[in-house]
Amino acid sequence: MCLAVVLCLPPFYLDAFWLRIGLFSMAAAIGAVGLALLTGTAGQLSLGHAFFLATGAYGYTWLAGEPGPGLPPALAALLAVLLAGAAGGLFSPVAARVRGIYLGIATLALVFLGHHVLLTADSVTGGFNGRSVPPLTLGGFTFGAGDPELTVLGVPFGAEERLWFLGLALFAFTWFTARGLLRGRPGRALAALRDSETAAAVMGVDVARHRSAAFVVSSMYAGLAGVLLALSFRRVVPDYFSLVLSVDYLAMIVIGGLGSVAGATAGAVFVTALPLLMTRYADQLPLVAAPGSADGSVGPTEAARYLYGAAIVLVLLYAPDGLHGLARRARDRIRRRRPRPPATDPALSPPQPAATARPKEHTP
Amino acid sequence: MNDRTTTAPPVLDVRDVTVRFAGLTALDAVSLTVEPGTVHAIIGPNGAGKSTCFNVLSGLCRPAAGTVTLGDTELTRLAPHRIAALGVARTFQNIVTTHGTVADNLMLGRHALTRAGFAATALRLPGAVREQRRHLARAREIAELTGLGAHFDSPVALLSYGDRKRVELARALCLEPRVLLLDEPVAGMNAAERARTAEVVGELRTELGLSIVLVEHDMGLVMRLADDVTVLDFGRSIAHGTPDEVRRDPEVLRAYLGTDTQGEDAA
Numbered sequence: 001m002c003l004a005v006v007l008c009l010p011p012f013y014l015d016a017f018w019l020r021i022g023l024f025s026m027a028a029a030i031g032a033v034g035l036a037l038l039t040g041t042a043g044q045l046s047l048g049h050a051f052f053l054a055t056g057a058y059g060y061t062w063l064a065g066e067p068g069p070g071l072p073p074a075l076a077a078l079l080a081v082l083l084a085g086a087a088g089g090l091f092s093p094v095a096a097r098v099r100g101i102y103l104g105i106a107t108l109a110l111v112f113l114g115h116h117v118l119l120t121a122d123s124v125t126g127g128f129n130g131r132s133v134p135p136l137t138l139g140g141f142t143f144g145a146g147d148p149e150l151t152v153l154g155v156p157f158g159a160e161e162r163l164w165f166l167g168l169a170l171f172a173f174t175w176f177t178a179r180g181l182l183r184g185r186p187g188r189a190l191a192a193l194r195d196s197e198t199a200a201a202v203m204g205v206d207v208a209r210h211r212s213a214a215f216v217v218s219s220m221y222a223g224l225a226g227v228l229l230a231l232s233f234r235r236v237v238p239d240y241f242s243l244v245l246s247v248d249y250l251a252m253i254v255i256g257g258l259g260s261v262a263g264a265t266a267g268a269v270f271v272t273a274l275p276l277l278m279t280r281y282a283d284q285l286p287l288v289a290a291p292g293s294a295d296g297s298v299g300p301t302e303a304a305r306y307l308y309g310a311a312i313v314l315v316l317l318y319a320p321d322g323l324h325g326l327a328r329r330a331r332d333r334i335r336r337r338r339p340r341p342p343a344t345d346p347a348l349s350p351p352q353p354a355a356t357a358r359p360k361e362h363t364p
Numbered sequence: 365m366n367d368r369t370t371t372a373p374p375v376l377d378v379r380d381v382t383v384r385f386a387g388l389t390a391l392d393a394v395s396l397t398v399e400p401g402t403v404h405a406i407i408g409p410n411g412a413g414k415s416t417c418f419n420v421l422s423g424l425c426r427p428a429a430g431t432v433t434l435g436d437t438e439l440t441r442l443a444p445h446r447i448a449a450l451g452v453a454r455t456f457q458n459i460v461t462t463h464g465t466v467a468d469n470l471m472l473g474r475h476a477l478t479r480a481g482f483a484a485t486a487l488r489l490p491g492a493v494r495e496q497r498r499h500l501a502r503a504r505e506i507a508e509l510t511g512l513g514a515h516f517d518s519p520v521a522l523l524s525y526g527d528r529k530r531v532e533l534a535r536a537l538c539l540e541p542r543v544l545l546l547d548e549p550v551a552g553m554n555a556a557e558r559a560r561t562a563e564v565v566g567e568l569r570t571e572l573g574l575s576i577v578l579v580e581h582d583m584g585l586v587m588r589l590a591d592d593v594t595v596l597d598f599g600r601s602i603a604h605g606t607p608d609e610v611r612r613d614p615e616v617l618r619a620y621l622g623t624d625t626q627g628e629d630a631a
Contacts, residue, residue, distance in 0.1 A: 194462075
């Protein structure tokens, strides 16, 4: 609750640069939660997340824009999410048959296929140069600059400020639904599939159905993330949705800790914000060249990649359960270190004499 | 909550079941009948086909020939989750629990009895929340029944071997089964744990009226609990009868307990 209030403050204090970092992080977090559900909880390795993000982003852009049906943007956003889910559903027969690393390779094909389509289907995707994204409007309110002019508490609300609250709402929705799923019947069934398919089947879990459902749900979160990304970038280009993006998302959930919503969020913020921050502060960082300098030194983007490459190795070696696991262990340790409240139950009092007797042993 | 347990379980009938794995005949025309509310033990040396038999019963393995029927329903052609939904639950020889707490594992056992889908659970619709709460209460009851009450919210990974074995039993019970398949429920347990589990299994039969199929090497347990015993050797059913009959069967003594009567004491 307290956190929710804090998350509403940035638009009033921070400039567009920080808001954009936050916005990208929230979009990434939504996508990462989807992948965490699929790969972390259900144990299905996917390298095709970029494809479903692209489906959401381009789906929205086409459905809401010209050329395209030009639907009301809110409806287009909803349909784009469903479209991504449908794409996941279409792929799920493959997911139901192929396991582990083989599934990873099969999903890899999706990324290349998607990239090719984005480049060649000019009329829908705009080809290599992509296309601009129509802003989202909701009941006459535009999540973009102007229309209507809005100033809250003396702060002019431009596109970033408005999208921040949209992103926050969508992220809150993701957080709420994904945690509900994981703690409920479907989440338990998916975790059971990951740990042992035979045991899950014998417990009454329809294996094929749940494997494909995991794909559909994960793709829908990816689609939602894609819509938010498209709105934040204001332009979608094919090269963004490449294999590197899929790998980034895998990095997020590994760094954050597989199969947890909070972990995926933390990982998403880390992986998204790091390169942007390093670009901004490149001139103040040692060993990092300013962006655009071509003297063969390490640029901020590469440096960020080295850093989170290192972070993945460190996480795998020392904290296989990721940031989420680290946080939990730290919390446990603090709780243990805190002195226990004195026992009020008379049944617990007998050990006390022994405890008070102990200091005497120190005296010779 | 569940009317399954109020009626007597149907007869589980295995007829001439044959299973082959690439030339090896794991089960060769095995037949057995589990009468309602009885404990039927399947014994035999390692590799006799006991676990394969369980895999056929729970739908994990499709026989080359023969049928398995539960009442009027043929199980042989059903997927494992359908068989589970009919009230056939099993445990595994090697503990197979999922990550998470004892509660999570037991609630997995309630999967076939609950309905909440992805959308309802994600949106936390009142129906899904209510269902979860109701079934969690029943899972807690079952945990108490099997002596896991104190560990209900503990991660399974932190429990002792015996307790984890009991989690599997409790999880199977969470299906409110009519037929319970127990694959070596006391293997690797110490004497006290064995006695405790034997007690629980005995209670299940008398109080819930379950049919229980038991694979077990502990002959003491088999002799104490079983009403009927089927002896398998190299995939063939070599003897069938009450524990006393089987114990005296010369074929069994030779194949299972050793060539002379000393083997009986060793077992």
